[in-house]
Amino acid sequence: MENNKNIALSVKDLKTYFYTNNRCNKAVNGVSFDIEKGKTLCVVGESGCGKSVTASTIMQLLPTLSRIEEGEITFYKDDEKINIEKLERNGQKMREIRGSDIAMIFQDPMTALNPVFTVGFQIAENLKYHTNMNKKEIREKTISLLDDMGIPLPEQRVDEYPHSYSGGMRQRAMIAMAMACNPKILIADEPTTALDVTIQAQIFELMDNLKKNYNTAIMLITHDMGVVAELADNVAVMYMGNIVESGTADDVLRRPTHPYTKALLDSVPVLGRGRNQDIQPIKGSTPDPYDRPVGCQFAPRCSFADNTCEVMPEITNISSSHDVRCHKYKEIFQY
Amino acid sequence: MKTNSLNKKFDKIRFLEENNKLVSKDQNRLLNKFLNNKLAVLGLILFTIIILATIFAPLLSPYDPLKVDLRSMRQPPSLDHWFGTDNTGRDVFSRVLYGGRVSIFVGLGSSLMAALIGLAIGCYGGYRGGWVDVIALRISEIFTSFPQIILVLLLVSITGQSLTNLFVIFILTGWGGMYRLSRARMLSLREEEYVQALESFGISTFKICYKHMLPNALGPVMVMITLSTAMFILTEAGLSFLGLGVPLNVPTWGNILNVATDIVVLQNYWWMWAPVGIVISVFVLAVNFIGDGLRDSTDPSQQG
């Protein structure tokens, strides 16, 4: 399955632990996935599952009271292999990568831009730091970026402040900033959650085009299965720090094999299925991260669980693209 | 790369966690955070020692702080007089203890009164707005723009020196800060949904404001009370040292310090002013540490 030419980033057995309040929180506890060039990987899960922490780990943007315990993050840059987990958080090499090779956009467009600098200035900063362009070239590039991202009247907008931009426009400006140096990988952490649905649709279109035009590898973090269905090529479902199921969008949405994935899909009303669709809530609630169940983290809420689930299941390959971490997968979907 | 000490700390926490040795006491996280702050705990200890000492003054010292004994003037510290005696033979140690009562009472008392007035007006003004708020805002601005010393001099020259006057002055200059603080808290609290829920039930404005919202505004106000206490004690000491505060016949820390205006005393009889100075500094520092600790533990954004 490993064709290095197509993989932009490879994560193996990543563990990130948090040490706040003098406790150890195993936020990410053994996570492996690949991000392919020109494709979108959707990492989907609910709050507390560790999806945002995974993104912060890749960008080496973790808070002080945390560290990467184990695992590898391999960035395939052109012909080079860079081990991100070995780099110093704020060292020169990491800062070179961050912003120009791997870029990130965040959830809340209202607070992601600095209110005291013009939008043009903030995009230009990225170019100034990572490229050798002169002032004139940078300004031209900034305006063309804003234009590419669909912001009307870019020559005027480039000198305006974030407060005069709407939510959707700010998100586009953020994407423009992220794409300024043509990054190989774009990490988007719930980029449309704070936006209205009609604006969401615009941003989805934009991200689809990025994939096609720039061959960017996109890692999209979301909690919305609808977004997964719309945008994902590959999917990784996370729960309490582990990936419980991964595969192509087709694999995971049409043949969900992990009880959590299935339960998640069954608990959401789907547009078009009418009033008589059967919604099944998932019983119980996410465990306290400091008081975790032994073995499989989903077992207490799972209708298929039994004693064997007191041991953390290994990853099973059900098909060449589809992986699941469950002892009982055969009962959920027969291949 | 992480520093080695941080890495070691993490390893230790991880080991304990994996062996189920750690339990988070969710209740009283406030207390836990406070107790973790070593300076705050130190402050609390020192504060308690000094307060208890002033309360139990009669037990700790057999001397009457006002009793003049001209035969034992200006004696250095000895087993009889732990801090020595002053110009008129009074035992300095007992003067410090009894003086502490007055100083702390003035400091804490006026701080609490200022807080009471500030909270009462600020809560209602911040929640409801209207002309009560506008007027109170303007009045508080007038008071806080006055330098305290000038106000004291003014009032002392009009009404003369007395303990009550000092009380009144501190309250007048102190309520403005409390008012603005509680008002600011209320402005953000009134957008909370539980307030709107109470309004949807038609609960009276007074009840919503004073019973339900005020407890949530207390955090920063408590911190400000401790810090004001420290400030008032220092101010009283300074004023009494200058002879503008409490009249000299009542022992206060400032009054005791007053002897140091004489260069002879300053140079030769250190025990008459140095211990008092140290006690004032220690007490004020202690209160400041407690205030810092309170602020850190009630501030939800501080990581632990």
Place this chain on the structure above:
Amino acid sequence: MTDKNDIVLQLRDVEVHFPVKAGVFKRTVAHVKAVDGVDVDIYRGEVLGLAGESGCGKTTLGKAILRLVEPTKGEVSYISPDKDMTELTSLSKKEMDPFRKKLQIVFQDPHSSLNPAFTIFGSLEEPLKKYGVKSRNERRKIIGDLLEAVNMRREYMDRYPHEFSGGQRQRIGIARALCIGPEIIVCDEAVSALDVSIQAQVLQLLMKLRKERNLTYLFITHDLSVTEYLCDRIAVMYLGRIVELCRSEDLYQNTLHPYSEALISAIPVADLDKKTKRIVLEGDVPSPVNPPSGCPFHPRCPKAQDICKSKVPPLKKYTTNGNEHYASCHLIDLPEVN
């Protein structure tokens, strides 16, 4: 299930305009027209969905019904089971009290909907005290019953809000809304801030309570997937006005207004077989301070004609599938019904 003649709440021409003050003397320079003329009848026992994006005025309308925000124009009237009609907007604060018992609200944010300084019992007993439950024991019993009705344990009433999860807090919020026995509950984005799997729990709870206590819901949300599942009728709002109001099935199968069409097509659907061509609207959601002339939707409407720029389309009544269907658009090609 709902009797067309059994109206419980009647809204006529409701407007909520907030003044925008500027300058040293705080002169009113403009108005935020949050709600700009809403007419709707809510039937007893129904779940009426109020859907739209940010700035459409749905939350303001919900609050205006409870008079948490005062309507600047128009009437909100409550009709009792005995057909007694009272205009709520003209009542004084004191006179509103008996009607507050009938109208309640569940809020969106589980983290600010409960007072952190009080136990659950402390928070919930306040309205009970006001509305005549004098004995403490009786209050404890009622609150205990309420907590059990929302699938929580009685003992929880002596705990503090921070000890509960978001979903649990939301259920406590529902218990609070029920405590004095309302007839109508406004659910203001009641599940939007919850995790997806918890949303289903709370939605099921709301449905169960509705059957048990014969409640009427005004369900405010931006999520049209939830309204399709939950609601009997749906009203779509845009810039302070209702642009479409019809039975839930009719909204999805016989969409009349171009905005509703675009809204429905924009929703990401968690089903690979149901992907439809997305209608992507140009431009941003407009601001209610300066609504466009004529039809407020015309700048973004893919079908806009000249008449749309000059004339405001009135809300007209049509019939689809034998049901009442209101829409405000000049371009609808159906016969108007009276």
